Amino acid sequence: MAETSPVVLVTLPLALALIMGSLGLSLTPADFRRVLTQPRGVLIGLGNLLVVSPLLAFGVATLYGLDAFFAVGLVLLGSTPGGTTANMLTHLARGDTALSVSMTALSSIAAVVTVPLYLGLAIDRFDAGLSADVSLVGTSAQVFAITVVPLAVGMLIRSRRTDWAVARQETARKVALVAFLVVVVVSVASEFGRVADDIADLALAVVTLNLLAMGVSFALARLGRLDGRQATAVALELGVHNSTVAIAVGSLIDPRLTIPAAVYSVFMFLTGGAFARLMSRRNAAAEGAVPAGQPGR
Known part of the structure; x- marks a missing residue:
C-alpha cells in the first residue's frame, strides 16, 4: 500500500475539522427535524444523495474503465455528503436553502454508515486489493471522528453562544474555503507525479459524474413533484460534494484514492x-x- 505524505496526514484532519466545525456553527436542531415537517423534499434529496450518487459513480467508473484505485476513489467521492459550498450556491441560485442545509446535516450523519458501505462494495467490485486493509467498523469510526464530532462541537458552540456563532458564520465559511483549497492543492501536488499519465481520463470521468449527478437528481426531484427551488437544492447538493471527507478517508487507506475527489x-x-x-x-x-435587469439575491 502506498504511504500518505506526512504533510497530508497533518493537514487533512485540521482542515476537515475546520470545515465540519464551520458547518456545525450554521446548524440548529430544526435542520434535523425538517425531515418530519417537510418529508418529501428531504427524503427525495437524501435518496439522491445516498443511493443515486454512489450508483452513478459506479457507472461512470465502469464506463471509463478507470484504474481500480481511481474507480474506488470515485465511488468514495460519490458516497460523501454535500457541504457548505452547496448550501452557499443554493442560496445564490435562489434555491431552497433550508432544504439544502437539512440534506447536508442529515447526510453528514448518515455518512458514518454509507461511506464505509460503498467503499467496501467498490473495493470488491473493482478488485482494488485493499480488502485486508479496510475494516467496515474501523472506517465507520474514522468517519465519525472526522465528520460528526467536529459537526457536533460546532452545533454545541452555536447553542451555547448563539450570537457569537451567528456573527462569525461568514468568517468561518471563508476559513473553511481556504482550508478546503489547501486540502485540494496538497492532495494533487503530493500524488501528481504518480497519476500524471491518467489525469486527462480522470478529469473526463469526474466531469461526467458531476454533470450526470446534477442533471439526473434535478430530473428526479421534478418527477417527485418538488418545485424548481427545491430541485435546485437537490441538484447542487449532488453536484457539490464535501470532497474533503473523501480525501480524508482515502488518505487513511491509500493516497491514490484521494485523487478523484481532488480533481x-x-x-x-x-x-x-x-x-x-x-x-x-x-x-x-x-x-x-x-x-428584469435587476441582480439576483
Missing part, C-alpha cells in the same frame, strides 16, 4: 457555479421576485 473539486466550482447562475434566473422568473 473533482477543481471542476465542481465551475459547473456548480454555472448551474447556480442559470437557476438563479429561472427561479427568480418563476417567483416574479426580481424585476
Whole structure:
C-alpha cells in the first residue's frame, strides 16, 4: 500500500475539522427535524444523495474503465455528503436553502454508515486489493471522528453562544474555503507525479459524474413533484460534494484514492457555479421576485 505524505496526514484532519466545525456553527436542531415537517423534499434529496450518487459513480467508473484505485476513489467521492459550498450556491441560485442545509446535516450523519458501505462494495467490485486493509467498523469510526464530532462541537458552540456563532458564520465559511483549497492543492501536488499519465481520463470521468449527478437528481426531484427551488437544492447538493471527507478517508487507506475527489473539486466550482447562475434566473422568473435587469439575491 502506498504511504500518505506526512504533510497530508497533518493537514487533512485540521482542515476537515475546520470545515465540519464551520458547518456545525450554521446548524440548529430544526435542520434535523425538517425531515418530519417537510418529508418529501428531504427524503427525495437524501435518496439522491445516498443511493443515486454512489450508483452513478459506479457507472461512470465502469464506463471509463478507470484504474481500480481511481474507480474506488470515485465511488468514495460519490458516497460523501454535500457541504457548505452547496448550501452557499443554493442560496445564490435562489434555491431552497433550508432544504439544502437539512440534506447536508442529515447526510453528514448518515455518512458514518454509507461511506464505509460503498467503499467496501467498490473495493470488491473493482478488485482494488485493499480488502485486508479496510475494516467496515474501523472506517465507520474514522468517519465519525472526522465528520460528526467536529459537526457536533460546532452545533454545541452555536447553542451555547448563539450570537457569537451567528456573527462569525461568514468568517468561518471563508476559513473553511481556504482550508478546503489547501486540502485540494496538497492532495494533487503530493500524488501528481504518480497519476500524471491518467489525469486527462480522470478529469473526463469526474466531469461526467458531476454533470450526470446534477442533471439526473434535478430530473428526479421534478418527477417527485418538488418545485424548481427545491430541485435546485437537490441538484447542487449532488453536484457539490464535501470532497474533503473523501480525501480524508482515502488518505487513511491509500493516497491514490484521494485523487478523484481532488480533481473533482477543481471542476465542481465551475459547473456548480454555472448551474447556480442559470437557476438563479429561472427561479427568480418563476417567483416574479426580481424585476428584469435587476441582480439576483
